[in-house]
Amino acid sequence: MTAGDPADAPTHERAPCGHTPAADGTSALLSRLAVLRERVTALVEQRAAGDPTAADPLRGLYLSEEAVRHLLSREPVPPVGVVPAKPPADDRADGFTDGLPPAAGDRLAALAARLPLTGLDVAFLLVALAPDLDRAFEPLYGYLNDDVSRRRATTGLALDLCGAPAHLAPARARLHVSAPLCALGLLEVEEPERPFLSRSLRVPDRVLAHLLGDDTPDASLHGHLHPLPRPVPAGAFAHRLAERVAHGPLTVYLREHREGDGLAAVATALHTAGLDALRFTGPADHVPGLLREARLTGRALVVSGLPEQPGPLVAALTAAPDVTVLLTDPRPYDPHWSPDDPLVLDAPRRGAGGTAVWETELGAAGAAFDLAATVAPYRLGGERVARAAHAARALAAFEGGPLTADHVRLAARQQSASGLERHARRIRPDVGWTDLVLPDRPLAQLHELALRARHRDRVLGDWRLSAGGGRGRGVLGLFAGESGTGKTLSAEVVAAELGLDLYVVQLSSVVDKYVGETEKNLERIFTEADRTDAVLLFDEADAVFGRRSEVKDSHDRYANMESAYLLQRLESFDGIALLTTNLRANIDEAFTRRLDLVIDFPFPDREQRLALWRHGLSHVPRADGVDPAPLARDFELAGGSIRSAVVTAAYLAAGRGEPVGDGDLLEGARREYRKAGRLVPGEANW
Incomplete structure (x- = not known):
């Protein structure tokens, strides 16, 4: 034709x-x-x-x-x-x-x-x-x-x-x-x-x-659409949001206090309202196709992870009054982003643990141990909980055994990895309470510190015991004592008890000679720590948390400005931060008042020194009749020095190919005394 x-x-x-x-x-x-x-x-x-x-x-x-x-x-x-x-x-x-x-x-x-x-x-x-x-x-x-x-x-x-x-x-x-x-x-x-x-x-x-009946999303959106996390039991906020979105299209901006808070609330609200949604993470260039997809399928839009310059994306989405759009981001909403303002709300804080989500993801396998206590320190979003649960099951399958709390902790820590390693040294704790030799009082205080870290959301949030004024839900502790008394080791034990990694702040990467740079470096650390499940350790904290002094010159003035910044930042901190100092009097009283616990680590007495010698030798091959009791009596050494003495003795014995003997231990103790510039018992005073 x-x-x-x-x-x-x-x-x-x-x-x-x-x-x-x-x-x-x-x-x-x-x-x-x-x-x-x-x-x-x-x-x-x-x-x-x-x-x-x-x-x-x-x-x-x-x-x-x-x-x-x-x-x-x-x-x-x-x-x-x-x-x-x-x-x-x-x-x-x-x-x-x-x-x-x-x-x-x-x-x-x-x-x-x-x-x-x-x-x-x-x-x-x-x-x-x-x-x-x-x-x-x-x-x-x-x-x-x-x-x-x-x-x-x-x-x-x-x-x-x-x-x-x-x-x-x-x-x-x-x-x-x-x-x-x-x-x-x-x-x-x-x-x-x-x-x-x-x-x-x-x-x-x-x-x-x-x-024609094909609901496959447009190819241009490939890689930018993701599933929503599983909904959790709806609270009052989710019910109110569900009622609002069910009445007709609207645009909502949810400010997240922590990554994943808003997304969890949105997923729950949409599920409660019976609405399907498309979750989008991408640039503003794809908005026309995204809006068309929502209109064709009658679904809402959930946009998380806004770009560094969110204005074009927010403006394009808020200009569509016929589509329900829910945006989530940790930044406060800026009216300059769009001429059409959305409904701006604060996403509810997600309680630590999220046990209900973990139970859903792990199923019956999570009933074999105390799941609530295991996941209490973690504040992962629903999506990350699902990934952590999958990783935990994979670890258990690799080892050929049942799922345990250790598998869950390890998987959760992997999901909490962050940019803190750029500013701090990461330590994966490999110690426990049995590695601590301390008097009853500081040991009980350490247990209380771990208890506070687990239940802070319930006490400060659900029970409304926060002091207000923008204060966070962080747990702050100060460890004071002489060098080698176990302060850093105790911080590692607390982190291990909570199933978290320990990040030791490198003060050399924080303190800067230029005005204002120290505060900027500290802000980066605190911001990253706020969004990470970890324990932050400021070793030798005197350098940044020292006493304020009378202003006699510009140096005093700027030093006091740094202290004032730290005081304000600690109050709004949501994580777990531990400070160590060799002299408690060096720490400004204003910092001490804001701390949850101040734990004094005393110099070990004779009985504790003997316990430290025996603990240090517990895995070392020893000659028959080796007795560290005379060393504990004659050498007044802290725990760190005793450990160093045992290491010296072990090297001496390994060089001979023999077990450690009394002479090796005595030489190790003497070397520690000499390092400290002290007179060695039994040696002539030259």
Whole structure:
């Protein structure tokens, strides 16, 4: 068939592209195409009736003199079988769709009902997508366009097929870039350089796929769409948010106190409201396709992880009042981001542990140990809990045994990894309470410190015992005592008890000679620690937490400014921070007042020194009769020095290939005395 041979036009009995009528929505769409084919056939016959070039196989490729005369003599007449509508009373132009059947039950009808589409919009959409469903429309459109190379519908052809005079402004306005069809991404009017009536119409592939029942997201969004975390039992906030989103589209900005707080609240609220959602993380360039996806499927949008400059993304999303958009980010909302302000809310703090989420992810395997106590120190989001649970099960399977608390702790620590290693030395604790030799009082205080870390969210949050004033829920402790009395080891034991990593702050990377740089370095550390499940240790804290002094020069003034900053920052800190000092009096009293516990580590007495010698030798091969009691009596050494003495003795014995003897231990103790500049018992005083 040539473009100029209307006699070969398809009839409505023929299924497009060889498809058999499909069920439900697709069948309704094909029925609409059958009506459209009748209109196309009528218009082709009408055009061919008085056209002397209708049978010319080259019609549309050139203009003969006869064709020009025919065009000059042709008067605009309505298509056969179509009655021109009267000028509409408003801009909806519903009268132009007379003759098109209602599309009850199909996706096109559902889309028109969900979006502000008129009957004329639906007709334009159908005319534009017809060649994508039935190739037979292409030569017919080429004939009606008087150009065999233009095989898609044009704006003029669409108006003709819908019985809308080309000069009627309301009808033309439905194809404007700001009208719903184009603004919502359902229709593209191409070739803006051409006259309006000869511009081509194209329906994006994603829109056509949706109308045919395919809900696969647009390929341009690949890698930017992610599943929502599993919902948790809904609290008061989630119920209120669910009620609000269920009433209609709105835009909400949730400020997270900690990463994942807002996402967990949103997932729970949407689940409570019975709404599906698309979770997006990506640049503003993809917003048009993202909004179109939400409109096609009737889903809400959840946007987390906003870019460094969120303005363009937020502005593009808040400009869509017909789509429910929920944004989450730790930063406070900035009115400069968008002229259309969303509803700004603070996401509720997610309580430590999230036992219900862990129970859901681990199932029956989590009942073999005290799951609540195991996960209490962790404040992971639902998504990270799922990943941690998967990793824990994988670790247990690798070892060939049942799931244990150690597997869960290790997996949770892996999910808490952060950028703290840029500012602090990471220690993975490998010690326990049995490694501590301390008097009862400091040992009990260390246990209390771990207890506070586990239950701070319940006591300070649920029981509302926070002091207010923007104070955080951190746990702060000071370990004071002479060098070697076990302060750093105790911090490691506390971290091990909580199942957390220990980060020792490198003061050389914090203190800076330039004004203001020390505060900036500390802020980076505190900010990273706030979002990480870890124990932060400021060893030799006198360097940054020292006493303020009378201002006598500019150095004193700036030193006091650093202390004032630290005082404010500690109050808002949400993590676990431990400070050590050799002299408690060096720490400013203002810092001491803000600490939860101050633990004094006394110098060990004779009995404790003996216990330390025996603990140090517990894994070392010893000669028969070795007794460290005389060393504990004669050498007043702290725990760190005793350990060093045992290491020296072990090297001496290993060099001989023998077990450690009394002489090796005595030499180790003497060396520690000499290192300290002390007189060694039993040696002459030279």
